[in-house]
Amino acid sequence: MAQHQSGDTGAPSGTPSSVARRIDGIDAARALAVFGMFAVHLGVASHGLLPEEQGWALHGLVRGNSSALFAFLAGVSLALMTGRTRPVEGDALRRAIVRIIARAVLIGLLGVVLDLFAVPIAVILTYYAGFFLLALPFLRARAAVLWTAAGTLALCGPVASFLLRRDLVPTAPRTGSLTSLPEFLLTGYYPAITFMTFVLAGMAVGRTDLTATAVRVRMAVGGAVAAALGYLGPWLLLERMGGIDRLTEAHSTFLAGAPLGSMDAWTAERLRENTRDAMHSVSGQVPTDSWWWLAVGTPHTGTTFEILEAVGQALVVLVVCMLLAERLPRAMYPLTSVGRMPLTVYTGHILVLAILIPFQTETTMGAGGPWYMEWFVLGSLLFASLWRYAVGRGPLERGLARCADAAVTVVEERRRENGAR
Template sequence: MAQNQSEDTGAAPDARPPAKRRIDGIDAARALAVFGMFAVHLGVVSFGLLPEEQGWELHSLVRGNSSALFAFLAGVSLALMTGRTQPVEGDSLRRAGVRILARALLIGLLGFVLDAFAVPVAIILTYYAGFFVLALPLLRARAALLWTAAGILALLGPVVSFLLRQDLFPGGLRTAALTSFTEFFLTGYYPAITFMAFVIAGMAVGRTDLTATAVRIRMAVGGVLMATTGYLGSWLLLNPLGGWDRLTEAHVLNGGSLDSVDPGTAEEARYAATDAAHSISGQVPTDSWWWLAVNTPHTGTTFEIFEAVGQALVVLVVCMLLAERLPRLMYPLTSVGRMPLTVYSGHILVLAVIVALHPQNAAGGPWYLEMFILGSFVFACLWRWAVGRGPFELLLGNFADGAVSVVESARADRERGRGTG
């Protein structure tokens, strides 16, 4: 039976610091993020246990929040790979950078391969790889600086994005999950200008002592406050201060006034504006500044970022507590969370088969979500028991280790050359 492995610190095999106990709660939270994306990709029609009304409520809860949690936990993992509370420096930092770049390269290539299957899903892996690269300059930063950077990006990123897309980079027709640098930074499904706030916030959390009770209490309280701020701030602007009416006039009535239409038409227009806000996939329209007041999923506004990060903090704290107190019960969830790349990629490949066999019914039917989750549990538990690391994770780790060996060998050769020159 394979043994549990500690978190990869990003150091070379011969220069690793003493192994630290793996935090299973992070794996459990990562599994929830992956399952949330399952639910979004398969749609409400795939839910078997829940009636339609509750199914839509679950879909609304996980849409956007699951991808945000996935990015947040990527930041946590980056911090754990690079020293946890004490950022690595010197040779260890260089090796960590090489290892992260190698991982980003392979993850990005995998994302493009999965996208080629033309499954009706916005593949996050290509963006995920880019986030790793953008995070490299912050590997030496400590929690306070990282929280500051995340806060600045959450406040200014949506505004900068709005201005740039309004005047210079309007979004075009999307033919794949990611086709250009403009999509990656601004106009895509997971634009870096706002999604990096999740990654950096996760890095800040990973730079704290996640085993300390005081840290967990601060995370839980801070998470509740952030989520509440995101929700109430948006509600205040959109309802008592009239934001929904202004959006309706700008987006639905093309600048016309609600007072100029009959009450029935006005109500339909307001519903259309609300529906438009819940249908956004990546960034808000630029026909009204009031769009920056919404907090619906995939809008990339300050309020959505605050709410999503707050929820991620609470989810992580709860998962850590449950994983420690109920390890056997949480074993299936932590097993999936130890091989998220394998499980995520596997569900895309299965979806590709379903689409090929039933192109008019890509989501299958009732109970498909439950079957995907159960299949993930069975595979992950058996693989973890028999092998340990997931197959894609094992490949990724070996590729990263090989990249470090190549770079270190080249560096040693250069130093020997200088010494004999």
């Protein structure tokens, strides 16, 4: 099945992937991930088209899933940059590693700079850079190995995190998006012990032939099954097997150790609702006062169920975006344009937020009032489309690529000099 593609893969020249063409559907999915983060950062009150109830529904859908999709697609990009279905080796692998390290350093520095603007969002770029470095040992792995690693981390990572945070690495107050190694690995907004599962799953997908119909069908079916398990598992364990009551007893200060059954029905249900609200307010990892927290599947909880749901949705979204980009390339042009310059668009929206925040009033939520979300999305689509048409690669993406190429040139020259001595 032919996929509508364009020339820039972002792969190192001279590698097998450099002769392959870019899959526009991946860019479209990446744009949706960026817009999902817009929706979370701007808040429900920023919607003009959606009533409040639908705004909250959208917020619940994209919160956590957009950042997971972003990390998943980072893994896909890493695989495409390093050989697609046939991982590069030798000199090509060394050059790819240098490029990835250079990109990671620059993206990490950009994340630190953006964090200094004190915009009240968790900047993902510093974490993102670290994920690139942690992925380096897996660049030569095939899809089966990558899926095995992702599955093992999805099953064992939440338990390991629970034990480590309970006994060895207590959660400290956060003073920025990322301020310490324990935050990066375990206790931060986007902890590596959770998000590397998304990166590894994305790399596994990138190691398959994404233009093959059979591969897409397996992705769609597997994604739907994983998402269903991610949603149904917590419902069964918490609502049907009494987990919500055990969590309420562990979490509620009102009960003070008393069993929930000692309360009247109205009070007991209010306490359960408080626990459900607490489940939805987690931002990184679940508390460690009860093992039942690992049965939760809400966003940013880092449980196996949340990971299953997020990876499943990412697979389905990617398949749908590839099909739409293939069949409606002109209609998808604005969306794929945003996906070609996600670093530029993501950085731009933080800078705009930094300008808007001083003008907030006590009655505004997020970055401002109604229609902010629509203006951010429309502005991104227009800017990216016009820039792509007139210039091509996004400004930050172009600068990042040039710096990475320069790093490769320096390393290669030093190797030649050392070899000549």
